Amino acid sequence: MWRRCLLSVTVLFAAATPAFAFIAYVSNEKSNTVSVIDTDKWAVTATIKVGQRPRGIEFTRSGKFVLVAVGDDDKIEVIDTATQQVVDSLPSGPDPELFTQDAAGKLLYVANENDNTVTIIDLENRVRLGDIQVGVEPEGMAISPDGKILINTSETTNMAHFIDTATRQIVANVLVDARPRFAQFKRDSSELWVSSEIGGTVAIIDPAKRVITGKIEFNIPGLRREAIQPVGIGITKDGKTGFVALGPANRVAVVDATTHKVTKYLLVGQRVWHMAFTPDEKYLLVTNGVSNDVSVIDVSAQKVIKTIQVGELPWGIAFAEP
């Protein structure tokens, strides 16, 4: 009796204490807005008007600003998280899409789809420092955990370009399957994952040797191979579990990041694109472009627990780093 009472009090207490809320920012490609999601309420708490065709979205390292690439306006806008308004913009090249920062948060590397270049921007002074020529239709961007190597994927050239961040020269090119969209390092630098949307695979690259050492293949009963289009990638900090968004297959694949085998497919919304973990890594949020919503995945249970309506054609999503 006593024990049961205590237990229910504990449960009550736990339920009443608000979980530590995180704030996600979601770019809505079609509505030219950014939706702000409160993970405590699992609801959109604000909608911010931005420029045309917002796609790539990330927090600055300080966590004070959110950067969003507005491709049709040829720039990157800066949202102040305190006021939730656009306060400034950065000079990118034409049609910026995805970008990444160095560890210090001083340099921003931007893929400019229209120009076959990666643009380097000084974040403090908000000026353009230069361009690096890459393959046709640069898209995916990632920086190695030690900050020495920048990865850019080019969609029509079908390569992951390895760029030395000190010399700003390409030092290696790894040919991957068709239309590479996204690149992601494991935290310990042991692997680089590159998703190929049209090829339908994720290449596992050894970042030291710069060769492909394996491939994640996807096979969903009842779905044609053409419908399986890997785009967004998330890997847990311990490097043990990967999540891959499969676009029009409407599923997120759960991957054993050691064996590189798919262990489960989670049904989410339509045309699932990019994803972001909550900083405590309890949840993974994925954007569903065609159904205009965000699915919430419980990471340890590997289950979809919620769907949140956002703007039209949600594309990218970002959380502040812890």
Next chain:
Amino acid sequence: MIRWLVGVIGLSVVASHALAAEPIDIHIGYLGQAGIKSKLSLVEQPSENDGIAGARLAIEDNNTTGKFLNQRFALEEVRLRDGEDVAKAAATLADRNGFIIVDLPAAALLKAADALRDRKTVLLNAGATDDRLREQDCRANVVHVAPTRSMLADALAQYLVWKQWKRWLLVVGSHETDKLYADALRRAAARFGAKIVQEEMFEDTGGARRTDSGVTLIQRQMPVFTQAAPAYDVLVAADESEVFASYLPYRTWDARPVAGSAGLVPTSWDAAHDQWGAIQIQNRFVKLNSRRMTARDMQAWTAARMIGEATSRTNSGDPRAVSDFLKGPDFSVAAFKGQRLTLRDWNLQLRQPILLADGRMVVSVSPQEGFLHQTSELDTLGVDRPETKCKLN
């Protein structure tokens, strides 16, 4: 022993030579016709470089990729005038180029293919939509990038049937190509459950395409021409010769939409297509050529990109190696259609989604949802493996 040593040295020389990464030069020929085929609409007049402009963009794209692989691509253009010997032109072009993108009518394409039968030159058909080139007249040295008439007709039929516009009034031009398109449309109607309620022939009586008072005459002519039709949902026109179809929209006796050669047109590409990253190639094309990209441009771009894709994957510029790769199970190419494009191994036709465009917007993309297939939904478009008459080799 000495002989054995010499052999080893010889081998190592060959090996180190290969490792020295000599640049690979890939020469691509473009064989087309001189002059342009006039269209009824002034805004649709093809440019002199229709087609090859797309190949030029692909050469730029391939060279950007080639920079990283030490591969260089070059394009050589030959235009045939009326009466010129196509076999001779093809042979001369093949002396310098391992690959030839061909934009010629069916008969001329066959002459070129047969003239090069004993060489390893790979021909890529970027213009002719004739089904016979993929069926009874298929050739092992020709890869087809252009869709067939039956693929185009099936793509349109799937949409019209989905729309529940199942009663068609079919109007056919009097030229041979119009009749071939009409054959494909009849086949599509039968396959997907549409009914052709009546068929009319529009006789080409010759005369000027453009006159100063043309509109008045057409406005009287077209309603009368469509007056006697039984109840129908949509007028489907087969007019590849550009004689009458573009005069039909808004001028039919009954208020009915027009599709086929005017109105809602099935096509491999449209300047309004912007899905699946297509905006990027549209922008690149306009920047390079100062005009918008047509279906012929896209077909030539895709042909040259297929070569680039194969040379980068095989690390070889040898036409035989490239051809083997294109025909093999690992080939696919991305061409801004939302999915991988592959080759039908039974007739070397490129599988592809077909756009349905009205001249201003892309209305839909076929195959339509619900048209299923055991191998690829793209094979619901055109002649499928069990029906093929093609025997390669």
